[in-house]
Amino acid sequence: MTRLPMMPLEEMPEKTRNMITGGKSQLSVLNINKMMAHAEHSVRHFMRMGNSLLTQAKLDARLRELSILRIAYLCDSRYEWYQHEIVAKQVGVPEQQITAVRQDRDSLVFNDQERAVLRYTEEVTVNVKSSEESFAELSQFLSHQELVELTLTIGFYNMVARFLENTGVEIE
Secondary structure (H helix, E strand, O other): OOOOOOOOHHHOOHHHHHHHHHOOOOOOOOHHHHHHOOOHHHHHHHHHHHHHHHHOOOOOHHHHHHHHHHHHHHOOOHHHHHHHHHHHHHOOOOHHHHHHHHHOOOOOOOOHHHHHHHHHHHHHHHHOOOOHHHHHHHHOOOOHHHHHHHHHHHHHHHHHHHHHHHHOOOOO
């Protein structure tokens, strides 16, 4: 149940409204952006950051989506799970991996790289800092750029989960 009303489009500053309704992404008119519009000076930066992580990163989209789904599961964020299950399927994450993200991050449906990403994601989400072992293992698979992008993705989507759960954004 929503804790705050979403900002009506007609009450948004024109620049914010144009970004939310006229963005290039199919994700621009989402309820999360309508809720975020209450913070008019932050919503545009929030959307730009999210868009850059989704469309401009070198990090493999399948790895990104596995990480985001693990965050959604760990944070019990229904909205985040719902939206990113769709994206995960679009980028080629198999159904059995989507299911396994909720059950066992060490499942054999994941390869070594995917398990390393999921382990790192969980440690950063739960403990803030990953173990040296998880970081070293992940470093065998990802470049410095990809490591930074994954860490930014984890931080961003943890923020998203906390925003969603504390404002009560409902699924469209």
